[in-house]
Amino acid sequence: MTETRQLPMSESPDAEIEIGITGGYGISRSIDIEEQIVVETPYGEPSHPVVVGELGSKNVAFISRHGEGRYIPAHSINYRANLFAFHRLGVNRIISATANGAINESLSFGDIAVPADYIDDTTNRNDTFFDEAPSRHFSSHVPFCPDISNTLTERAEKNGFECHDDVVLVIVEGPRFATVAEAEMFAAHGGDIMGMSTYPEVTLARELEMCYANFALITDPREDQTKYDRPTTSVTAVDKTLDERARDCTQIIIDTIEAMSTSRCSNCRGHAEIAKSDEHEEWEYRNL
Ligand SMILES: [Zn+2]
Numbered sequence: 039m040t041e042t043r044q045l046p047m048s049e050s051p052d053a054e055i056e057i058g059i060t061g062g063y064g065i066s067r068s069i070d071i072e073e074q075i076v077v078e079t080p081y082g083e084p085s086h087p088v089v090v091g092e093l094g095s096k097n098v099a100f101i102s103r104h105g106e107g108r109y110i111p112a113h114s115i116n117y118r119a120n121l122f123a124f125h126r127l128g129v130n131r132i133i134s135a136t137a138n139g140a141i142n143e144s145l146s147f148g149d150i151a152v153p154a155d156y157i158d159d160t161t162n163r164n165d166t167f168f169d170e171a172p173s174r175h176f177s178s179h180v181p182f183c184p185d186i187s188n189t190l191t192e193r194a195e196k197n198g199f200e201c202h203d204d205v206v207l208v209i210v211e212g213p214r215f216a217t218v219a220e221a222e223m224f225a226a227h228g229g230d231i232m233g234m235s236t237y238p239e240v241t242l243a244r245e246l247e248m249c250y251a252n253f254a255l256i257t258d259p260r261e262d263q264t265k266y267d268r269p270t271t272s273v274t275a276v277d278k279t280l281d282e283r284a285r286d287c288t289q290i291i292i293d294t295i296e297a298m299s300t301s302r303c304s305n306c307r308g309h310a311e312i313a314k315s316d317e318h319e320e321w322e323y324r325n326l
Pocket of ligand 1: 182186302306307
């Protein structure tokens with residue numbers, strides 16, 4: 039039986055796990071699990087104890103953002119606790135797997151999209167570790183790690199997926215899907231795909247100076263979202279597609295982490311110093 043241990047704030051982790059994976063819980067079935075860690079954070083509980091073990095030949099920390107079942111909807115996830123748990127374990131680089139709807143009609147059911155930029159349309163999320171003084175203003179320029187994104191794109195294509203890079207992701211609050219008018223507005227604004235959970239993960243990772251890349255399996259193409267005479271894609275249909283493609287998507291993650299460095303890239307590190315807007319005390323989170 040897998041050991042579960044506690045990591046209170048008063049203790050430091052005994053080993054650094056440089057790669058973090060977040061996505062559906064099914065990914066954990068491919069991990070050779072060593073232990074599960076209940077990571078205490080100043081922001082409450084992560085979605086579940088962090089799963090630690092080997093994926094391919096690399097040591098990884100895994101969090102299913104929706105929990106171990108599928109009971110935490112995207113608008114209710116404690117994103118700050120999840121990202122801070124990765125931070126406490128020493129994670130430098132995060133790969134995020136999501137299921138998304140398409141806005142751009144050139145994206146088809148079962149394709150992979152790798153976003154390069156995003157539009158935040160969420161309305162009610164804790165999206166910063168700095169909601170009190172000292173103030174910090176982080177850059178959102180090149181928000182997704184270009185290094186990991188390029189590797190994800192290459193490996194998705196090698197695994198037989200139609201892969202779209204340089205994609206603009208719109209993150210909506212949910213839990214409802216977008217209206218037709220909303221989808222048309224997002225398309226007019228340059229959006230290619232829609233999702234509910236990449237924000238605020240992407241900006242919280244930036245505040246922690248982690249590389250963060252997202253690869254999206256398209257489960258809901260535009261044509262299904264804009265026809266009035268039939269129901270929109272159901273959660274059951276999304277789950278069926280995810281089950282069918284989960285093994286292939288996990289292989290993309292394995293191939294990517296085998297190919298990539300475990301160190302932060304030049305695009306994603308160094309942001310905390312730039313974000314300082316005053317000469318306040320040292321950033322407390324760096325001194326755990
Ligand atoms: Zn990076």
